Amino acid sequence: MSEMRTIKDMPVNDMFVSGHGACAGCGMAVAVKNIMRILGADTTVYVPASCLVVISAMYPTSNFRTPYLFTAFENTGAVTTGIRAAQRRRGLSSTVVGLAGDGGTFDIGLQALSGAAERNEDILYVCLDNEGYMNTGIQRSGATPFGAWTTTTPVGTKVEGKREFKKDIMAIIAAHDPPYAASLSIAHFNDFIKKVEKAKAKKGFRFLHVMTPCVPGWRSDPSMTVEIARMAVETGMWTLYEIEDGEARTTYKPQTMLPVTDYLKLQGRFRHMENGDVAKLQEWLCAKWYLHYGNDMEQPVCATFEKMKRVRHPHEEQLHFI
Amino acid sequence: MKVMVISADHAVAYAAKLARTEVVPSFPITPQTLIVEQLAEFINDGELDADFIPADSEHSVMSMAVGASAGGVRVFTATSSQGLALMHEMLYAVPQSRLPIVMANVNRSLGAASGIWVEYNDSMAERDSGWLQVYVEDNQEALDATLMAFRLAEDRRVLLPVMVCLDGFILSHTVERVDLPEQEEVDRFLPKFVPYNMLDPSDPKLMNPIVPPEYAMEMRYQLDRAVEHSREVIAEVDELFAREFGRSYGGLIDTYRLEDAEYAMLTLGTATGLARQVVDELRSEGKKAGLIKLRFMRPFPFKELCAACRDLKALGVFDRSASFNGGGPVYTEVAAALCNVPTTVTGHVAGIGGRDITPEHMREMYDIVEKASRGEKVRPVTWHGLRGDME
Amino acid sequence: MYEVRFHGRGGQGAVMAAQALAEAAVIEGRHAQAFPYFGAERRGAPVMAFARIDDRKISIKSQVYEPDLLVVLDESLLDIEPVARGLKKDGKAVINTRKLPTEIDLGVEVECATVPATSIAMEFLKAPIVNTAILGAVVRMCDLVSMESMQQAIANRFGEKFGETAAKANAAAAAAAHAQAAIGRCKGRRPLAQKKEWLPAWNEIPIGTTLDERIVDGVTVGPGGARQNLTGSWRVQTPRYDKEKCVRCQRCWFSCPEGCIKREEDEYVRWDLNYCKGCGICAQVCPVKAIDMIKGGSR
Numbered sequence A: 001m002s003e004m005r006t007i008k009d010m011p012v013n014d015m016f017v018s019g020h021g022a023c024a025g026c027g028m029a030v031a032v033k034n035i036m037r038i039l040g041a042d043t044t045v046y047v048p049a050s051c052l053v054v055i056s057a058m059y060p061t062s063n064f065r066t067p068y069l070f071t072a073f074e075n076t077g078a079v080t081t082g083i084r085a086a087q088r089r090r091g092l093s094s095t096v097v098g099l100a101g102d103g104g105t106f107d108i109g110l111q112a113l114s115g116a117a118e119r120n121e122d123i124l125y126v127c128l129d130n131e132g133y134m135n136t137g138i139q140r141s142g143a144t145p146f147g148a149w150t151t152t153t154p155v156g157t158k159v160e161g162k163r164e165f166k167k168d169i170m171a172i173i174a175a176h177d178p179p180y181a182a183s184l185s186i187a188h189f190n191d192f193i194k195k196v197e198k199a200k201a202k203k204g205f206r207f208l209h210v211m212t213p214c215v216p217g218w219r220s221d222p223s224m225t226v227e228i229a230r231m232a233v234e235t236g237m238w239t240l241y242e243i244e245d246g247e248a249r250t251t252y253k254p255q256t257m258l259p260v261t262d263y264l265k266l267q268g269r270f271r272h273m274e275n276g277d278v279a280k281l282q283e284w285l286c287a288k289w290y291l292h293y294g295n296d297m298e299q300p301v302c303a304t305f306e307k308m309k310r311v312r313h314p315h316e317e318q319l320h321f322i
Numbered sequence B: 001m002k003v004m005v006i007s008a009d010h011a012v013a014y015a016a017k018l019a020r021t022e023v024v025p026s027f028p029i030t031p032q033t034l035i036v037e038q039l040a041e042f043i044n045d046g047e048l049d050a051d052f053i054p055a056d057s058e059h060s061v062m063s064m065a066v067g068a069s070a071g072g073v074r075v076f077t078a079t080s081s082q083g084l085a086l087m088h089e090m091l092y093a094v095p096q097s098r099l100p101i102v103m104a105n106v107n108r109s110l111g112a113a114s115g116i117w118v119e120y121n122d123s124m125a126e127r128d129s130g131w132l133q134v135y136v137e138d139n140q141e142a143l144d145a146t147l148m149a150f151r152l153a154e155d156r157r158v159l160l161p162v163m164v165c166l167d168g169f170i171l172s173h174t175v176e177r178v179d180l181p182e183q184e185e186v187d188r189f190l191p192k193f194v195p196y197n198m199l200d201p202s203d204p205k206l207m208n209p210i211v212p213p214e215y216a217m218e219m220r221y222q223l224d225r226a227v228e229h230s231r232e233v234i235a236e237v238d239e240l241f242a243r244e245f246g247r248s249y250g251g252l253i254d255t256y257r258l259e260d261a262e263y264a265m266l267t268l269g270t271a272t273g274l275a276r277q278v279v280d281e282l283r284s285e286g287k288k289a290g291l292i293k294l295r296f297m298r299p300f301p302f303k304e305l306c307a308a309c310r311d312l313k314a315l316g317v318f319d320r321s322a323s324f325n326g327g328g329p330v331y332t333e334v335a336a337a338l339c340n341v342p343t344t345v346t347g348h349v350a351g352i353g354g355r356d357i358t359p360e361h362m363r364e365m366y367d368i369v370e371k372a373s374r375g376e377k378v379r380p381v382t383w384h385g386l387r388g389d390m391e
Numbered sequence C: 001m002y003e004v005r006f007h008g009r010g011g012q013g014a015v016m017a018a019q020a021l022a023e024a025a026v027i028e029g030r031h032a033q034a035f036p037y038f039g040a041e042r043r044g045a046p047v048m049a050f051a052r053i054d055d056r057k058i059s060i061k062s063q064v065y066e067p068d069l070l071v072v073l074d075e076s077l078l079d080i081e082p083v084a085r086g087l088k089k090d091g092k093a094v095i096n097t098r099k100l101p102t103e104i105d106l107g108v109e110v111e112c113a114t115v116p117a118t119s120i121a122m123e124f125l126k127a128p129i130v131n132t133a134i135l136g137a138v139v140r141m142c143d144l145v146s147m148e149s150m151q152q153a154i155a156n157r158f159g160e161k162f163g164e165t166a167a168k169a170n171a172a173a174a175a176a177a178h179a180q181a182a183i184g185r186c187k188g189r190r191p192l193a194q195k196k197e198w199l200p201a202w203n204e205i206p207i208g209t210t211l212d213e214r215i216v217d218g219v220t221v222g223p224g225g226a227r228q229n230l231t232g233s234w235r236v237q238t239p240r241y242d243k244e245k246c247v248r249c250q251r252c253w254f255s256c257p258e259g260c261i262k263r264e265e266d267e268y269v270r271w272d273l274n275y276c277k278g279c280g281i282c283a284q285v286c287p288v289k290a291i292d293m294i295k296g297g298s299r
């Protein structure tokens, strides 16, 4: 099979068919549709409780043309482990993929995920990160960014939005030393394709982290879904890299860091944010930026902050992003 | 056949090995741990060709079991108490998905005021999950019931998971004589595993999506009927087992010296063995005492109990767990089953939290039931071996 | 007892409308309840909500099967849902449309109010959230509650959630709809839209909550069967393709959440509008502006 480099190299067969119930402009649907195109027919899908189950698998039909299973919320790492063990014993080589939300990955499913990563199970784990519990109506998760409104981090008179920063799930995964882990954006088409293809080809535990903007949850315009994903990368809210056998590699580096407000203003969930909170988020982003892209290039938007390299996990130091 | 002196935990592990289990997800918990340790040994010594998956929790154990069973292989696992409770959410996914998983639950008390000792409140809490539940009396039955569980679970008329319940420590850590069947015998008794539904990209299936109200009710009734029809298969499997191995357990219930009995106890688990001995003593004193052994809590033997109690004046029901303010779960279900039979039913709670049940306790139970059989007024439910007078 | 059934699409506020109607009745000292059809549908998908009003405490909690009043928040539902099913012969209907009642074929001939609630909502609320505007027409159609109570209820409901300015704007939208509603009789010619359904008896359902792909009772079930949900009916704007401009980059094909853009042999693209929800992503990602969005949905 020749390597996929651009959209044009992608298979045209849809394994995730039209007719799903996602909101118009759903970023998760964009991600799932393309991941399934690349994984192809020889795939077995597990989806935990999340928007994805509800929009795509309601008895008696589903949008997945592949085998499909759902059981609960917190067990993607475990169920996929079981499926893969059985299929290996039966001589099947199918890609077993778990398509989990951020809640099912960062929070309630972290234990089963860690177990699967630690055992280096031969599965592909995809985290569809819409930065909140959307299926239950937009509640905060460990993936929700600082400042964001959700129904459990409401904009009140005393407290406005989420007070904690987004959990670095990739660092946690990296600490398990998996054969492959990568972050993806639906706005970086070719990068997306290459990473999914790589993840499909590798053996052992593979992790893909894809940002999937959510129209009602982010209070955004449906037409802006891909643009928001693109802007996340340009402002450093999302970074594109991959970790392959312990080596971390940046796959796309923006020319200059755009101010975070360029990203925030596209979404209603940040509309209330005061200057102080915006500055706090910008500072956090600058630290993240230098960690990922290095100190070599001064970023004007970071000029007011003390330049420091904040390492959240000793492992990240070893991963030396290049 | 090989004669061994082993614990029930080991007997169960041998059964899982003889059944050629293919995937064993596991997590340790006393007093079950010996089972998965033994299976790990079998696998690492090459005596059993299976995948041993050391999970991160019992929730993951049952999730892996579901994944592997849906993936088309024979799955066995074991747990106890808090582990079973942690599986609770996943237990419910299995029967409706019709996955024939076999699991041993080594009974142990659950909750606060709990320890590591036997009580049935762990498995009783799961009796409406759709799993079939069998309770065993001794180590030989632990082995035999596990083998039969595979045959029963995988029967196309059943396709339901089976939970084999055995007393923590009293069986799990007690060694006694166990006759170990030969592999060829077991292979004849238990055919090669053929999945009914499986996740295979060459024949894609949609398994267990969200089910809206338009379908869920019919599916539940289907499950209700499947559990009901497993009654016939249980009887068949018992006969088949007797033919192959020469041992029979009577199906849903078994009886002991019940033919001309005027009163009897109904017991489950190891209390049955004790009751047998007490019945013998009572009989030698000329009393018309008998015994019913409840093997399956699910399917519940409604018809069999009515038939067995036809000529009984009174029946005492033993429980090793409490329903709180209503006696025990077995008592309430037996009383409901016998509502159209004139037999007086009394409840007897004993052995809670691992408290030893002595011959005197059992004797006390029989004495109360005897009084009831003579029409004397007795307590509806008595706690035996309790310090202080009952209220 | 007076029973009302609302038909709308996810995001239009059918549930809020039912709640506000119930609250208006309670303000007038009566008893009322309102509840959604407990589904799991997302924005744009057909939804229902129910309300009951009575002088005594209402004990029933079943869904409404024979409504006295039907409120249709989205006209396009008439083509795809059996909206008028069970509507009483002497029942009434309120429909969000630019047409006059006589131009509407509901499937049952009843007294009917029509109101251009969408344009009223756009004017007062700057969004196509039609639930408050339609309530003004409801008051006009039947003397269920007074306009004062309705506006009070709207202010209470919306003020609590979105603040005072929003409450005022919503109340004003209701007042405008009250004034603009046209009253007449609608037509009852069309047969009710038929929904193909597979409703097997318990022993006909394949066991294990598991299905392979098959067609039963005219319904495709199993893997991929969801392709019979023609989500194109959700659309309120439609992409228009200018092939001349297209540079065949396939970005739109990659970015469409619905998978309704097809790649042709020659790498030009083609639309299957049966599924297009009109999100506008394709137009936004196109590097040469070969796609623009035009107003209007499936018709």
Ligand SMILES: Cc1ncc(C[n+]2csc(CCOP(=O)(O)OP(=O)(O)O)c2C)c(N)n1
Pocket (backbone or CB within 6 Å): A049, A050, A051, A052, A072, A073, A074, A100, A101, A102, A103, A104, A105, A130, A131, A132, A133, A134, A135, A136, A141
């Ligand atoms: C044990 C358990 N707790 C809570 C829920 C309810 N629940 C279902 S989906 C969900 C949120 C899912 O969030 P996420 O994983 O981020 O997926 P999303 O819906 O955002 O795509 C919750 C809380 C559940 N199904 N199971």
Ligand code: SF4
Pocket (backbone or CB within 6 Å): A021, A022, A023, A025, A026, A027, A028, A029, A051, A055, A130, A134, A135, A213, A214, A215, A216, A217, C042
């Ligand atoms: S709520 Fe968000 S994630 Fe869920 S279907 Fe809608 S847009 Fe997609």
Ligand code: SF4
Pocket (backbone or CB within 6 Å): C238, C239, C255, C256, C257, C258, C259, C260, C261, C271, C275, C276, C277, C278, C279, C280, C281, C282, C283
């Ligand atoms: S508007 Fe464009 S991107 Fe959106 S659903 Fe329609 S074709 Fe797809």
Ligand code: SF4
Pocket (backbone or CB within 6 Å): C245, C246, C247, C248, C249, C250, C251, C252, C253, C269, C285, C286, C287, C288, C289, C290, C291
């Ligand atoms: S994005 Fe525009 S240029 Fe590219 S294929 Fe689509 S219509 Fe053509």
Ligand SMILES: [Mg+2]
Pocket (backbone or CB within 6 Å): A101, A102, A103, A128, A129, A130, A131, A132, A133, A134, A141
């Ligand atoms: Mg989420």
